[in-house]
Amino acid sequence: MTRILTPFGAASTAAEVVAGVDLTGRRIVVTGGASGIGVETARALAGAGAEVTLAVRDLAAGERTAAEIAGAGPVRVAHLDLADQASVAAFVAGWTGPLHVLVNNAGVMAAPETRTPEGWELQFATNHLGHFALTTGLYPALREAAAATGGARIVSVSSSGHLRSPVVFEDIHFERRAYEPWSAYGQSKTANALLAVEATRRWADDGITANALMPGGIRTRLQRHVSEEELEAMRARLANRLTWKNPEQGAATSVLLAVSPLLDGIGGRYFEDCNEAEPTESNSARGVAAYALDPEAAERLWQVSEETLAVLR
Template structure:
């Protein structure tokens, strides 16, 4: 990527999801938003529904999903807001969701996630953050590949984080079986995986008309930080080279997700990383901005895909 090929838009860190999608007609398009009943997932789903899309909220808490769906219907007037159960840490739940999906899928927003949780393992022994943030979404997207290909020009949105700057994929010990568990390193590794997924998925699926991009939504105070105290958050920001976070509203936090999902400027564009409604440049040491070279490395992306597929096949 050179500066001349880097995608920039008229929008900024202050732009909202509604502003980004204004004037875009998604009538007839079908979207899935994971984690669509909390945080920026709500505002992502609201913006897509407001533009006319049929939106399925894929959520663990069906009660929260129904309340959110009712709220979105009331605020947008779009009655095509659906709710379906999905627990990304449970492979049977992911398989049930993909098996139940019928027809084309135009937009898949992989938004759900867990941040800096205490050491927890799935029944398979996988580290929870990697299992949820990456493996669950990997299984979901690959399971929905046929539906995405049937849509023609489908887009997958991979919600990453500037925390990817904290860790590449440690292929020798992804699940912290040998090294000491550190919540932020585990989170960072899973967010790097979100970016690498976009690189390899675009390479594999571009011929099907499917593109995948990753993004950093910005700092938004949501339930995602339920495991993190303010002191821990400040310490983590300082350790990553930052001097503090400028907090966004959920409406602003959803803007880059919605831009990646809908902007005509991204037609046919995949395997890239966006922040504050623009494609990010390379990370500069000592900052929390930009993308790490290891997160866009095609060899690491191909290796991660292979490892992920093998892990899920066991």
């Protein structure tokens, strides 16, 4: 399988990646679109003519962002709390018509041990189960768009944090092992990558492809549970092994996977710095772990996720 390379790199911005791409008539959802790289992702897509829906927990913040980034295409706002499956179901039920691109961008990082009312570990519940329910719920809309235009895409924002942990199927929710916030974050980010692998396997024949990405190191509200001391220590430790970016650069790979013609028909892969990542090396903060692209793990995670959510029906 040939590695996908593009003319863009670590310093590229979302605006540069989308330059020359006409998104008129395309409908796109960006979760977490009111802060961090979500704002810049939405800004670039709206500026190219797409109808962008910001799926956000804080409607007031979403409305402020929508007013700020309004571009050639309309920017809409809808409530979505990924940790609340009823909220996810309501968003899905409220969606009508085709959906050309779903950008699963929202997330929580290194949170203290917290559980949802169902008893699920918060990071896995938010970063993976919420997006899984959203993605599968919007499948008919994605299929409709693909049938009309030849393709629809899912963008799964993962992280180099996935290198901290595979999905520990034997104890996903830290019921029998001691809770460790970075390990919990790591397995949720591995789950993001595996979602792209299995969604592509299941839905490529419908014209739907999915890819995952590492946006780069960016200081945003995602790190609200990370102290400045921890962040500085991280920067020092990873100074030569991680690309630090501003939000406009951090959104570039998301936008590339969302709309670039260079990715037509490509799915089930993991990107960083606007190019397909290579296998990670020992003690590295770059690249992708084999377990994050493992098709057997991806299929197992899909089944486990369906079974987990089935208890709510």
